[in-house]
Amino acid sequence: MSQKKVMIAEDSSVIQNLTKKILQFQNFEIYSVKNGKELLDAVQNEHFDIILLDINMPVMDGIEAVTQLRQHADATKKSIPVIAITGNAANHSVAYLKSVGFTEYLQKPLNFDQLVELVKKYTQN
Template identity: 60%
Template sequence: MKKIIIAEDSSVIQNLTKKILQIQNFSIIAVKNGQEVLDVLNKEDFDLILMDINMPKMDGMECAKQIRNLTDPIKSKIPILAITGNAKNYSINDFKEVGINEYIPKPLNFDLLVDKVKLYTEQDD
């Protein structure tokens, strides 16, 4: 079973995303900020990170940057999909620069989300 971290400070979006991905047979760990992403990543391996950009303590951009700088060659290459309502503040180049693979705008289109998650988690199979 593929394991995904959902980093999202809105519990409504977090719970909805979690349910939808669990139905698709993904194992989900949900966290509220970038620091928590790094903490769980430190303990376990994951196949994908869904990352909200605007989070307290450490935002998605900074978190992505830190993940890409990890010394672990597998963890530093985990696909990161950004979820954001403020994509207009960033260009796709800004996302690429910190190592985010792709972004999905809010309000979330869950069909698109599931398609992207499957696309990025099936690359290794």
Template identity: 60%
Template sequence: MNKKVLIAEDSSVIQNLAKKILQFQNYEITAVKNGKQVIEKLEKETFDVIVMDINMPVMDGMQCAEQIRQRTDEKAKTPIIAISGNAKNYTREDFDRVGINEYLQKPLNFDELVDKVNHYTR
């Protein structure tokens, strides 16, 4: 069975590229536009990894990661890979505090994205 990846990214271009590249690696992809939709998807489904932009409308990636980590079920442990155009505004400690496992800088290096997703879905 294919591993399931949830991509949360408000840029359609980046979302579609990430989706195509990961589908090519045989991942099953669900894509949403903001953190609130991530939380809604997690109510109904389980994912092997979440790839999430930090800067999204409605609920950003930092708030979303915090909410996921506060869950009382297994889904609280879902690995989170953050992507951000301005990760410089955050420190490694900020990411650790909200429970983000890894972060990738934009413009996205898609080889690196595939490596990280592979790492967390082994």
């Protein structure tokens, strides 16, 4: 069975590295970027099974990135499951996050058991 590819778009190196280590331990292939623009560039060139997307990032935030992703011409790319990750849960309701295109939502500080559970849920065939 080939490894499932997980993209982590997160500007915090600490959170990015922790998330990488935990998911690599679960046998996922991990890619990472620091902002929404880098994410959209990566999606053009590579297939990902799931995207973990921080909302507050420089250059292009997660809301703009998921909005653009959902408008992608390629049906496979625009339907990739995207998990919102935010430290400011009060700023956005779950209904709003789903309305702009997020599949699910996780709050910081991350509960890594919950993270692994969600990633597995959306990457099962």
